Amino acid sequence: MEFTNVTASALANIYFDGKVISHAITTASGEKKTLGVILPGSYHFGTEAAERMDIVGGRCTVILDDSEETLNVESGSHFDVPANSGFTIKVEDEACHYVCSFLS
Amino acid sequence: MEFTNVTASALANIYFDGKVISHAITTASGEKKTLGVILPGSYHFGTEAAERMDIVGGRCTVILDDSEETLNVESGSHFDVPANSGFTIKVEDEACHYVCSFLS
Numbered sequence: 743m744e745f746t747n748v749t750a751s752a753l754a755n756i757y758f759d760g761k762v763i764s765h766a767i768t769t770a771s772g773e774k775k776t777l778g779v780i781l782p783g784s785y786h787f788g789t790e791a792a793e794r795m796d797i798v799g800g801r802c803t804v805i806l807d808d809s810e811e812t813l814n815v816e817s818g819s820h821f822d823v824p825a826n827s828g829f830t831i832k833v834e835d836e837a838c839h840y841v842c843s844f845l846s
Numbered sequence: 847m848e849f850t851n852v853t854a855s856a857l858a859n860i861y862f863d864g865k866v867i868s869h870a871i872t873t874a875s876g877e878k879k880t881l882g883v884i885l886p887g888s889y890h891f892g893t894e895a896a897e898r899m900d901i902v903g904g905r906c907t908v909i910l911d912d913s914e915e916t917l918n919v920e921s922g923s924h925f926d927v928p929a930n931s932g933f934t935i936k937v938e939d940e941a942c943h944y945v946c947s948f949l950s
Binding site for chain 1: 847848849850851852853854855856857858860863864865867869871881882883885902903941943945
C-alpha cells in the first residue's frame with residue numbers, strides 16, 4: 743500500500759522505547775495519517791480525535807477501552823477507535839504495520 | 847524537515863530486530879529516499895547504490911568501510927557512503943533520525 747502526493751515528515755514518532763514507531767504524512771486533501779510499525783508486545787494508546795487503524799502487514803489483537811471484546815485484526819482489515827478513548831493492542835510473532843487515520 | 851508531493855510506502859523496513867526502522871518515499875522527480883530512525887546501538891549496513899545520509903534528529907558516529915576515521919555526525923549534517931561499500935553507525939543515548947537518499 744502506498745500514498746501518493748503526500749507530505750512526509752522526516753522525524754519519526756517513537757513510543758514505548760522504540761517498540762512502536764511511525765512517520766506522519768499529510769495527504770493532498772489535508773488528511774493526517776501516520777504510517778507505523780508495532781513490534782511484538784502489548785501497548786495501550788489513548789486517543790484525542792477518533793482514529794481508523796488499518797492493518798497493512800502482520801496482525802494484532804485489540805481491546806477497545808470500555809469493551810471486553812477482543813478483536814482479531816488481520817492485514818487488510820481495520821478497526822475504529824472513538825475520540826477521547828483508547829485501545830490496547832497486542833502483537834505476537836512478527837511486526838504489525840499500520841496506517842492510522844485521524845478522523846476530524 | 848518534511849518532503850512534499852511524495853509517494854510514501856505504508857510498509858516499514860525493519861532491521862536488527864526493530865532497532866532500525868524506516869519508511870520509503872519517492873519524490874515527484876523519482877528520487878528514492880528512506881525516512882528512518884536508529885535506536886541506541888551499533889549497526890553495520892552494506893550499500894549497493896551510493897547513499898547520502900542526512901541526520902535530522904539526534905546524532906551518531908560513523909566509520910565508513912575501508913576507513914579508520916570516526917565521523918561525528920550531528921543533526922543537520924550528513925555523510926556520504928560509496929556504492930558497493932558500507933558503514934558502521936553507532937547511536938548512544940537518544941534515537942537518531944535520518945533521511946537516506948539513494949544516489950543513482
